[in-house]
Amino acid sequence: MAVTASRGVSASDGETGWRGDNTVALWLAVIAAMVALTAIIGAATRLTGSGLSITEWQPILGVVPPLNEADWLAAFAKYKEIPQYTEINKGMSLDAFKAIYWWEWSHRLIARSIGVVFLVPFLAFVVAGRIPRRLAPRLVLLFALGGLQGAIGWIMVQSGLVDRVSVHPLKLLLHLGCAVLIFALLLWTAFEVAERRARPIHLAAVSRSASTGASILVALVYLQILSGALVAGHKAGMTYNTWPLMDGRIIPSGLGTLSPWWSNILENITTVQFNHRMLAYAVVAIGLLQAIAMLRVADDEAVRRSALWLAVALAAQMALGIWTLLAWVPLHLGVAHQAGALGVLALALWHLFAVRRARAAS
Numbered sequence: 001m002a003v004t005a006s007r008g009v010s011a012s013d014g015e016t017g018w019r020g021d022n023t024v025a026l027w028l029a030v031i032a033a034m035v036a037l038t039a040i041i042g043a044a045t046r047l048t049g050s051g052l053s054i055t056e057w058q059p060i061l062g063v064v065p066p067l068n069e070a071d072w073l074a075a076f077a078k079y080k081e082i083p084q085y086t087e088i089n090k091g092m093s094l095d096a097f098k099a100i101y102w103w104e105w106s107h108r109l110i111a112r113s114i115g116v117v118f119l120v121p122f123l124a125f126v127v128a129g130r131i132p133r134r135l136a137p138r139l140v141l142l143f144a145l146g147g148l149q150g151a152i153g154w155i156m157v158q159s160g161l162v163d164r165v166s167v168h169p170l171k172l173l174l175h176l177g178c179a180v181l182i183f184a185l186l187l188w189t190a191f192e193v194a195e196r197r198a199r200p201i202h203l204a205a206v207s208r209s210a211s212t213g214a215s216i217l218v219a220l221v222y223l224q225i226l227s228g229a230l231v232a233g234h235k236a237g238m239t240y241n242t243w244p245l246m247d248g249r250i251i252p253s254g255l256g257t258l259s260p261w262w263s264n265i266l267e268n269i270t271t272v273q274f275n276h277r278m279l280a281y282a283v284v285a286i287g288l289l290q291a292i293a294m295l296r297v298a299d300d301e302a303v304r305r306s307a308l309w310l311a312v313a314l315a316a317q318m319a320l321g322i323w324t325l326l327a328w329v330p331l332h333l334g335v336a337h338q339a340g341a342l343g344v345l346a347l348a349l350w351h352l353f354a355v356r357r358a359r360a361a362s
Contacts (some may be wrong), residue, residue, distance in 0.1 A: 025194035032186035043338035050100035055153040084165045169233025176229040190217040213290045220283040236273040237329040287314040300358040306351035
């Protein structure tokens with residue numbers, strides 16, 4: 001028989017007098033949404049080959065796009081000097097250049113805006129005494145990670161300006177990985193800050209294995225997103241456009257042709273797509289098992305509901321990934337798949353938070 005707790009977990013734990021702040025939580029959620037939007041536009045930038053259209057990094061002056069024909073011709077002239085133009089896009093019209101330029105400019109503009117939307121309210125909240133001491137270091141770290149992310153983005157772009165016609169896949173992985181980490185930390189912090197009122201929780205509801213399962217799901221979803229970055233970086237989605245078989249086989253040939261063996265994980269296109277598929281199967285299976293377990297034994301409604309939504313989202317995301325592959329990665333499906341990945345991660349974090357909150361009350 002389940003036992004009901006008379007107390008819950010609130011943001012006031014560890015700091016007397018502070019019981020959370022919905023305004024601060026909303027601010028963090030808005031920034032997380034902006035990070036997600038930047039990543040989604042980044043996916044469109046990648047799919048349209050727009051990432052190298054701006055060949056300079058000007059954190060302040062770069063906010064202003066070309067304003068007249070002379071400015072556009074100057075920007076286009078710089079683009080014509082890089083291998084992507086000379087080897088792939090030679091003869092591109094100015095209008096076509098403008099189309100890819102606006103994708104990259106929008107991506108950078110939103111990324112820059114995040115810094116302002118973060119810093120100005122943060123300082124205002126600090127002055128107003130609405131940021132507790134225990135939370136301030138994490139927020140400072142998040143701001144620093146945002147600056148690091150900008151630097152990583154430029155390092156990634158530089159990798160495609162001289163000897164390559166696209167950015168280096170590993171640097172793309174690092175860029176997306178950092179963005180998703182920031183997104184996850186922002187969401188988790190928003191969950192904590194929004195936790196204002198204690199509520200009854202059934203103490204017998206959530207076992208340690210449930211917490212372990214929820215943690216594994218978050219880790220696997222993050223790993224799958226990194227795997228997707230490798231798929232995008234190598235354009236592996238444009239190969240083996242069949243399902244469930246790859247080149248007519250469950251296990252395709254060519255998985256381990258590179259040496260040393262570990263380089264296949266990062267550089268072998270066949271292995272990159274195979275690993276992305278296998279990870280998808282694993283995370284969907286574990287998500288379904290977690291949902292079944294929680295629906296059978298968990299009494300806490302947030303735990304049950306979050307597990308169910310996560311399982312549904314995982315299945316839908318895998319179906320979308322298959323559709324995207326079979327359709328040869330059109331822009332709208334590729335962007336939707338990126339957005340879906342971030343949505344799945346948000347649900348995985350929500351489920352983990354619900355599980356840990358329930359356990360903390362016991």
